[in-house]
Amino acid sequence: MLTLTLEQQSWAHRVPVGRKLLVLFGATLFLFPVVSLPILSACLAVVAALYLSVGFVALKAGLAMARPIAFVCAIILAYQLFIGDVLAGVGIVLKILAMVGFANFVTMTSRLSDMMDVTMRLLSPFERFGVNTRAVALAFALVMRFTPVLILKGAALTEAWRARSGARAKWHVTIPLVLLALDDAEHVAQALRARGGMGQNGDTPWNET
Amino acid sequence: MERNIVYIALFAALIAALGLLPKITLTSGIPITAQSLGIMLCGTILGAKRGALAVLLFLGLVAIGLPLLAGGRGGLASFASPWAGFLFGFPVAAFVTGLVVEKWRGGNMAVVAAVGAIVGGIVVLYLIALVYYMVMTGTPLMGAISTVALPFIPGDLIKAVLAGVVTQAIWKARPDAVLSRS
Numbered sequence: 001m002l003t004l005t006l007e008q009q010s011w012a013h014r015v016p017v018g019r020k021l022l023v024l025f026g027a028t029l030f031l032f033p034v035v036s037l038p039i040l041s042a043c044l045a046v047v048a049a050l051y052l053s054v055g056f057v058a059l060k061a062g063l064a065m066a067r068p069i070a071f072v073c074a075i076i077l078a079y080q081l082f083i084g085d086v087l088a089g090v091g092i093v094l095k096i097l098a099m100v101g102f103a104n105f106v107t108m109t110s111r112l113s114d115m116m117d118v119t120m121r122l123l124s125p126f127e128r129f130g131v132n133t134r135a136v137a138l139a140f141a142l143v144m145r146f147t148p149v150l151i152l153k154g155a156a157l158t159e160a161w162r163a164r165s166g167a168r169a170k171w172h173v174t175i176p177l178v179l180l181a182l183d184d185a186e187h188v189a190q191a192l193r194a195r196g197g198m199g200q201n202g203d204t205p206w207n208e209t
Numbered sequence: 210m211e212r213n214i215v216y217i218a219l220f221a222a223l224i225a226a227l228g229l230l231p232k233i234t235l236t237s238g239i240p241i242t243a244q245s246l247g248i249m250l251c252g253t254i255l256g257a258k259r260g261a262l263a264v265l266l267f268l269g270l271v272a273i274g275l276p277l278l279a280g281g282r283g284g285l286a287s288f289a290s291p292w293a294g295f296l297f298g299f300p301v302a303a304f305v306t307g308l309v310v311e312k313w314r315g316g317n318m319a320v321v322a323a324v325g326a327i328v329g330g331i332v333v334l335y336l337i338a339l340v341y342y343m344v345m346t347g348t349p350l351m352g353a354i355s356t357v358a359l360p361f362i363p364g365d366l367i368k369a370v371l372a373g374v375v376t377q378a379i380w381k382a383r384p385d386a387v388l389s390r391s
Binding site: 003004005024028065066068069072075076079083088092096099100101103104106107108110112115116119135136138139140142143144146147149150151153154155158171173174175177178179181182184185186188189192193197198 | 250288292
């Protein structure tokens, strides 16, 4: 299914995902208490330079991904203008843009499978507390498989509603959609059990029965 | 046990599907999506623990870069915005919603589930989102309420009622599937 990763290859794609996440985490912690406008502007400039170092395509994709944030920034600026402290508002907006821009940059230059590997590695210390990483991996795969399936079923239900009532379906498709999801879940669970299931007793995820 | 994993995964997929279906526009002009309805349903149908796990799974997929949030957003940046308090609050909201449905036996299922959705999916969720927004932007309480909460609460109240209606319908059609009551 669709991902947010940039197809094109670059130096940033070759940096190990774990290292990128560490830098992102560190940068976010560093940026959080900063209020100085020059430092925040410099950080935003560095983020823009990162995008440009990958190419104009990356910058364009990054701006498109940041669009929902523009709305948030506008609200914050409008509010700060209203209470008469515009400079503080500008600082907050610069900080948000830099943090969101950098986080999007990491997402765009990291393959989904690498992200998945890092997630599993981060979870592995919790195995001793009863977290079954194999079950988590299976759950991730199931969601990726079933999200498009449920979207298609939801769209089909919406069409069917429209064909019969003439009006647009609003919440009406929710009940049949949840029923379809529940029936799918029952079938998949049976199929998994029929193929040997998740493993021996005591090998349960999150210590549940 | 396979049943638990699959239910959790399918509900995570359901949250995504509900967020990506066409959105409803309220009379006030603010678009609402059914994504938070998905969060509420995780609690009312799966119960506290499984509901929260389904939401965590959904957020995990968003974090590693799948565009599953309403409007096709996703990626790590979703957690960097000052509105991310909603995301961090989602698992807690599902947990509290589920807890209400698990503990409050008897009574009309639609009422129980709707009350659970209001307590978990609105009261608890907005508390977390408000505090997070105030810390991130330094906005005082009244300002935060007028930008983060007030415009969206009418839509969420509608969704809480819908969560009650949907849960009761599922409770009638597939009583075994309502894990919060099993």
